[in-house]
Amino acid sequence: MPTDTENPAERPRDATNRSSGAGDVVEAAAPSASRGYGPVFAVREFRAVFLAHLLSLLGVIVSELALTVLVYRLTGSPLLSALTFALGLLPYLFAGTLLAGIADRYPARRVLVVCDLICAGCVAVMVLPGTPVGGLLALRCVIAAVSPVFTGTRMAALADILGEGDLFVLGRSLLRIVSQTALLAGFGVGGLLLAVLSPRGAMTITAVTFLCSAALLRLGTRDRPARSTEGGGGALLKESVSGARAVLADRRIRGLLLLFWLPPMFVVAPEALAAPYADEIGVGPVALGLLMCAMPVGQIAAELYVGTALTPRLRSLIVLSAAAAGLLPLVVYGLRPGMVVTVLALALAGAGSAYVIGLDQWFVAAVPEALRGRAMTLLTAGLMTLQGVGMALAGLAAEFLPVHQVVAAAGAMGTLCVLLLVLEVRRTAPADRIRTEVRDGADQHMTSG
Template sequence: MSANPQPSTTEPAAPERRPPGYGAVFAVPEFRAVFAAHVLSLLGVIVSEIALSVLVYRLTGSPLMSALAFAVGFLPYLLSGTLLAGIADRYPARRVLVTCDLLCATAAAAMVLPGTGVGVLLALRCAIAAIAPVFAGTRAATLSDILGEGDLFVLGRSLLRIVSQSVLIAGYGVGGVLLALFSPRQALVITAVTFLSSAVVLRLGTRRRPARSDGKAALLKASLSGARQLLGHRRIRLLMLLFWMPPMFSVAPEALVAPYTDSIGAGTVALGVLMCALPVGTIAGEVYAGSALSPATRSRIVVPLAATTLLPYLLYVVHPGVPLALVALVASGLGSAYTLGLDRWFIDAVPEDLRGRAMTLLQAGLMTIQGVGMAAAGAAAEFVPVQYVVAGAGAAGTLCVALVLAGLRRTDRTEE
């Protein structure tokens, strides 16, 4: 499989120039529609997670079943992202996006029905989760059609990540307020409405574009063939790993925040503050890199930021109090700005006819590996003090990222 020429991981991809900034992205009408739909669907997912967890607990009285209502959101990602990825290239993007939203709205509406049992509720939650990577991959791929393959695409991807982190910070609070005003099933009506509204915005706000592939092969075959091609290409595989490795280890403090705050004698306020610290750092890093740095500079900082973004977790060795732990988490979040330059490397590396499948597989892997990271951190904390688990995640993650970066450097030399 051939790939387009790549910017070196050690040399800037283009001469310095004034970056266009996020305003230039919002000036594109179609992107505004995609952005609005993204916010709506995110709110729908968050409200459904909270409402479903509460509903399942009220129906069963089981904390385990309530937690499972959250956990099942991760389970289908890898399977559907691999087996259904071909949808993103096989059909026109707008049709895929609108259909995904309508299916999610239908699933949420079915949750509202009074006779819907716990097993069906969890199955419907799995269905929404299975649709998510196809939707996210298709949306990411169509951004290159809407914004082009240059810097506007990178900034568009950045904006979607920023709003995802922002909605996570605010969304659970909004969900809590909604459940104070409405029953869980009534809150699920809001979820159905947000998905339906997202479908309408995408249908009216974006234009129809043809599919990227001819669709002659069976869907499963096309999906698996695309995954083999992408993962079989050394540079693309390493770029995916560079997207996945830091998040896999960075979730350790989040997964263990409750036992950690308990170990330092902090209360629920401190727990909430620590939960917000990493997203706040991530948002700040993305906003600065996207608005103040040129494309060439963002390319240059990929390697140093990726290599060091997990190092602040080593501060946990000293069992820090809330202030120092906050510093570590915010500093680690700032390092996530490496993804802006990495987005450009990735879109340059992936052939256009595989772009939808590449973005779907990338998203599926990202969500899956974060779930694996959370589970691994929790398992390790059964045997090792929490602070050492977090510090160990920082050390192990830094080593894994260094190995990936070394592999990328070798691909640079072979392409020179």
């Protein structure tokens, strides 16, 4: 495991980096040149993880939509229908903190397969005609509680599969791109399924996607030992809490976690208030769809560009500046602009999230390997929880203020908070990395001049 004073992208590595365990040998990525995403797909284990991620993600999205429709048809209650979505966020903090030890205590492949099987089992029970509404909501909570453990374990396993250098960063980037793309396409696919199938019929298909994901992970990835052997059979809660405490006690790791968490907490404001804002400026459903799609499209485009066109050093160089500037486009909401300017501002705000590619590398370099699964699970739990908090606060503020002012204020306050956090992350940066970034920035300036 590299120390905080090393940049893993610059450190000499073995030419074979990591073996997939199935005959695949991955050549280490050169730090001075970006080869795009191709070398990541050359790793057979990653291909299995990638396809499993896509299947399980589509399963989650379609099942959420189908379950929402089913609950509304059974109860006629808009509140219970909306609560079905809300329950997807509420268990994240609980599960991500109290169950995080699972990610390090047990072999990653076993954890991932069991999580998929639990989700498939929950959906299978949801499909049964006799399942009451209370049972449907409880099963929804179980799936949501499994999600941060699954995501954190998979993130930690990627470092084992791809190594801790540039391939890991690009692998994480690809999974994020798939997530954003699936959000854009998943609701459309779910809508088509619900047009020809009943909600329970659509959920039956999602149970199959979870089973296929489990099969891919079981047959397509290597069985590696657990990272941590501390604690006994009954010490999972203690192990999870102590791991979270150890992660948050480290000033460097804590600052990096906050840099993952804070910008998304503020950037969700325009998405949470998209419908009220469309009503405020007098546009219809088509324009509302554009408002909802603009930010994910900007994020996907920027992440693809940064992942393919920039070297690892340049990705590291832009982290703090991109994070600091990412929320500024939202300030334009204060002028109550028309659709063209609004969509452009949202796309730019989405593009600002490309700072996460370089931040991934800093994070995996800072976290000790024995804590990696718990740290990744905590990262996921905090990210989802704070996005939920951000949505709730934006909605609460919009009860008292015009929507355009709320979004503009979120952009301004978020920028101020992130600037303060950037100073903290800068202070805790390893001296070697600061010197490297200053030198690379000067070289880049001389070259462009």
